């Protein structure tokens with residue numbers, strides 16, 4: 547039996563942070579490394595075009611995101627890594643399925659609705675700053691998925707609605723033409739943890755409470771020092787389950803290390819000591835990948851080559867589907 551097809555898209559938004567790593571990058575790499583799937587991961591650069599209108603920044607973002615995945619262990623021999631814009635057939639499929647997407651379905655899309663809501667709250671016209679790319683975002687995403695007949699799509703919980711929309715669109719299309727498009731299934735990593743930011747809110751670049759994945763040791767130290775702690779006595783017992791420092795530590799340390807830091811908390815640990823433990827562990831995990839990342843960023847041609855090789859593998863499959871569909875709908 548052939549392996550199931552696993553596919554996911556990664557928006558080009560620049561250097562990821564620890565939250566992106568724990569919530570998306572790590573589970574997707576772990577999944578690919580099980581060897582159970584034919585895995586296809588791509589940089590959704592046309593999705594980024596919705597908001598990134600500076601060509602230099604776009605190129606940098608693409609490289610930063612690809613380099614981050616490679617540096618954190620994505621093996622291009624196990625995962626076909628490519629760029630959405632290198633597969634123009636996605637856009638042909640996008641149009642075909644657009645004609646089977648009910649406009650009301652897009653009106654209900656969370657991302658679009660959130661932008662409308664933000665406009666209403668700031669007393670602007672409700673369509674202010676909203677382009678058609680944002681409005682039809684879920685259709686492009688559906689085309690990304692269906693172009694390779696993906697079975698499973700590892701995503702964060704925030705993307706579940708998009709996968710439901712993709713299934714809706716495929717169903718409508720299939721109702722007219724028979725079973726041509728596969729209905730994808732979302733997979734949300736079980737322990738999909740939301741890593742809090744340095745101030746305790748959701749970790750996000752826009753809150754500036756994030757830890758960039760490839761910060762230098764010095765930067766890591768500064769960032770960790772920003773975590774607010776109380777003024778309790780250094781020798782007093784502390785609750786590890788209410789500590790951001792402990793939470794971060796648990797994501798990167800081994801089980802034994804976590805158990806021993808837990809015991810130290812309960813015995814009484816100084817916040818300075820806890821922060822130092824976190825810094826050492828975090829830096830140890832990230833120093834190798836950081837070096838690799840910097841090496842790749844100094845050699846973007848290497849990254850481009852990997853992406854081109856990926857596209858060359860994917861494109862014939864995309865062409866095959868589109869030419870089949872062109873016949874199905876009657877344009878050829």
Ligand code: TRP
Pocket residue numbers: 553554555556557590593686687690691699700701705708
């Ligand atoms: N919308 C996804 C995100 O913001 C990125 C994405 C684009 C994607 N196309 C996709 C994810 C196809 C899975 C499958 O994270």
